[in-house]
Each structure stands twice: as C-alpha cells, then as structure tokens.
Amino acid sequence: MIYTISAVVVLYGFWLLLSGFFTLPLLAAGLISAVAVVLLTRRMGVIDREGQPVDLGWAAATYWPWLMWEIVKAAWDVAKIIVHPRLPISPTMIRVKTSQRTSVGIVTYANSITLTPGTISVEADDGEILVHALTRAAADGLAAGDMDRRVSRFEGAR
Numbered sequence: 001m002i003y004t005i006s007a008v009v010v011l012y013g014f015w016l017l018l019s020g021f022f023t024l025p026l027l028a029a030g031l032i033s034a035v036a037v038v039l040l041t042r043r044m045g046v047i048d049r050e051g052q053p054v055d056l057g058w059a060a061a062t063y064w065p066w067l068m069w070e071i072v073k074a075a076w077d078v079a080k081i082i083v084h085p086r087l088p089i090s091p092t093m094i095r096v097k098t099s100q101r102t103s104v105g106i107v108t109y110a111n112s113i114t115l116t117p118g119t120i121s122v123e124a125d126d127g128e129i130l131v132h133a134l135t136r137a138a139a140d141g142l143a144a145g146d147m148d149r150r151v152s153r154f155e156g157a158r
Helices: 002-019 024-044 054-083 103-115 136-143 146-155
Strands: 092-097 119-125 128-133
Touching: 002 024, 002 054, 054 103, 054 136, 054 146, 092 136, 103 119, 103 128, 103 146, 119 136, 128 136
Parallel strands: none
Antiparallel strands: 092 128, 119 128
C-alpha cells in the first residue's frame, strides 16, 4: 500500500509542478488522473518494491550528494587530461567485485560508475562489473572499493 500511496503523491506532485494552474477543478482532475494511472499500473503489476524503492529515501539523501561530488571531481580530472598537450591517458579494462545483494544495488553501482566521467560500466555478470577507465588512476580508485561500500550501505538501508 505504501508504494501505491507514494506513487500517487509523486505523480500528483509532478502534475502540479508541470501544470502551474491551481484552480479547484484542475486540482481535482490532476488527482483523479494520478489515482487512475496508479490503479492501472497496479493492475499491470508495475508498482513494486524494485520499481519504486521508497524505503531508500533517507539513504539517498547521503549517497546522492557524495556521488555528485565524485562526478565533479572526476569531471575535473577528465578536463585536465583533455587540455593537457600530451593527452596522458592510459585506457584500462578492470573487473570490480560487487558486494550488493539485489539487482537494484548492482544496477545502482554500475550506473554510478558510468555517471562518473572517465569510467564506463561495460558488463555486469556473476558478481563483477567490467569497467573501462580512461586512466589507470581512475581504475585504481574504483578498485579501492569506496563506491562499492557506499552503494552497499545505500542498498542496506532497506
């Protein structure tokens, strides 16, 4: 039931944000639309814990700012490489172990790697993620496991 209620709240909030009109008939129409869509998606079996992880809300408040900072730092490193006259890259493929317990955790880890400039998740299979890194330093930083630990802690909030 929590997933249904949160889906209605999110859809209605999004509708309000995009609408910009706050007359009673339009507010009612938006609420009716949000409820109808959620009821339809419940019947389709789309609303579930994996598709709408509402229980990760508090953990996201600490993980996302950390990830944004990592993205900024990596973007700065990549920018320095690009403007360097000799373009000091050392492309590397590495396999990093995953300690996440669920598919959502593994996908979060792989997406976090890909969002960080200079690294791309190529394949996730058998408890490992194959990663292409622009430099050996980026690969070593990933192999150190800080991101893996933070994603596991983020996932463990469940």
